Amino acid sequence: MASTSVSRVLPASPQQVWDLIGGFDALPDWLPYIPESTALEGGRVRRLTNPDGDVIVERLMAYNEVERFYTYAILEAPFPVTGYLSTLRVHTVEGRDDRVEVQWSGRFTPDGVSDAEAEELFAGIYRDGLDALHRTLSA
Known part of the structure; x- marks a missing residue:
């Protein structure tokens, strides 16, 4: 099993950032790589589309509003991982x-x-995503 983690300090309050990214279906609000997200199964699954038309399907596995995190699994994607x-x-x-x-x-x-x-x-996807989040917050 492999793993990676990327973090970034951003100029915003924790609540401001969570309000932007905390919705499981909110990726298009801050991540240009994902311009389209469709909530399925009552919001527990999201069907994402990238600019190339590739589809990524993810399932919400854990969500904690108080601790401000969510965990998800990829069900379908063009990535070389399981x-x-x-x-x-x-x-x-x-x-x-x-x-x-x-x-x-x-x-x-x-x-x-x-x-x-x-x-x-x-790591590249996460870095690019956090860079995009920084740009969104700075706009």
Whole structure:
């Protein structure tokens, strides 16, 4: 099993960030890589489409409004991994109510690629996503 994690401190309050990213169907609000998301099964599953038309289907596995995180599994995607489980989490920054740390982490089993290749793929996706979140918050 391989894993990766990326975090970034952003200039916003934890609640402001959670209000933007905390909805399981909210990726199009801040992630340009995912311009379309359709909620299925009462919001427990999301069907995502990227700009190339690829489909990614994910299931919400855990959600905690108080602790500001959710965990999801990929059911269908064009990625070279199986058993993918990821968490998007908002952390407070001690002593600062105008800063927040957002952490995006995942674990998965590479399929046809090395652990390092799969880890770098998702580290890049997470970095790009947190960069996009920073741009959205700064706009």
